Structure formats: C-alpha cells, structure tokens
Amino acid sequence: MRLFYSPFHDFVHKVLVVAFEAGILRDIEMVPTFPFRNLDGKWVQGQYDVSPLNPLGKVPFLALDDGSTLYSSQVVVEYLDSLSARPLFPERGRIRFDALRRLALGDAIFEFAVQMSMEGWRDPKNRRRDLYEWLWPKIERALDQLEHETATWTGFDIGHVGTLQGVSYLDAWASDRADIIGNPCEHWRQRWPALADWFGESLLRPSVQSHYRVPYAGDTSPEQHAAAIKAVLRDRDNSND
DSSP, X not given: OEEEXXXXXXXXXXXXXXXXXXXXXXXXXXEEOOSEEEETTEEEESSSOOTTTOTTOOSOEEEOTTSOEEESHHHHHHHHHHTOSSOSSOOSHHHHHHHHHHHHHHHHHHHHHHHHHHHTTSOGGGOOHHHHHHHHHHHHHHHHHHHHHGXXXXXXXXXXXXXXXXXXXXXXXXXXXXXXXXXXOTTHHHHSHHHHHHHHHHTTSHHHHTTTTOOOOSOOSHHHHHHHHHHHHHHHHHHHO
16 A cells, blocks of 8 residues: 655644554555645645546545555545554444544644645735634634543544644644734643643654654655656556456
C-alpha cells in the first residue's frame, strides 16, 4: 500500500495514528505530496499532481496493491481500521455513533481551521474578515462541547483520533497568534483546560509520538512523487490484464 499525504507534522495525521494503532504503519509506503508548496515565499500549486489517481486532487488517499485507490481520510481510516485486531471504530449501537459524532466534530474543527489558515496566505488587505467571523464561533462552540465531555471519556477510539487532529492543528496554528483575525484560541489552554489536559496526555501515545512534529526524513521531491504515481498506474494495469 502507498499513502499519498502531506508530511506536515504541525498537526497529527489521523491516518498515521490509525495505521499505527492497527499495527500496519510499517507496511505502508509513504509518498510525500504537496498540493501547495511554499517556494521562495510564494505558494505554488501543480508540482505534485494526484489527479491520475484521485479526481478530487486532494490528499490523503491510499493506493492499494492492485492499483485501486481510496480517497478521503474518512474512508482511508475506516479501511485501515478494518485490518486491525483492535479496531478503533466501535462495531455497533450508540457507542459507535457517539464515536462517529466526535470524529465529525474533530474533522470540522480541522477543516475550518485549515480554511482560515489558507485565507492567511492572501495579502492582508484582501483577507475575508467575514470568513473568520463565520467560522470562529463554530470552532468555539465545538471546543465548548468537547470541554464539557472530556471528563466522561475513557479509552481511545476513532472519535478521539479525530478530536486529536482538530485540536492539534489549532494548537500549532492559532496558539500565541494575536495577528489572526478574531482569534479566540490564542490562549486556548486557559479557556478550555480540561480539553488541554486530555490533549497533553494523548500526545504521549506511541501512535502519536511516532510522527508528531517529527520532520519527514525521506525524499520529498516532485520526482519521487511522479515515480509513485507511475508505479500505482502500473499496478492498476497489471491487475486488469
């Protein structure tokens, strides 16, 4: 299997955590992919084209050994978890849907924060203040909800993985940042202390420590990416023969 993903470790990669927890991380070939890359102070798009394998043009996605691909992190983590002897997705009933609810909450926090982070790439005079005014209250309400629930949490399931990714991205991007428009998370640990305590404990899990804020040490060039794309397409052709 090949995992095409952005190797930015300022936030926890949900897919990597699930793969580690499933005991199969070492069986996956990592393919660093940059839909956008900062070159000489400018964000450049197009050097890492994934469209031959993923029509959405997004990462992460997983290429299986027969060349077929699974895209969207939700689908990828559920597939990887299906290979685990100790799955993070509860099997059925209310406990399953509670975990999925928390997963959705964490995913939304992450996605909203990424949208605002990308807005920050614009020239300051062109940034859409209304985007921040629309998204920050949603994140605040989500963090209020998580703060309320934290005391009842036990174990570690896919809902916790999603929460971890959302909170960790916020921590990396918004902490101590007075320059972000309307930022309520500049000192988020003081405002949501129970969530902050849970977050600190979760960072100690081996599945997080394996990669959290650890710089990627391999080849990140467009050439290695193009070679991986060709290899997957070759696997696909061979499986169709």
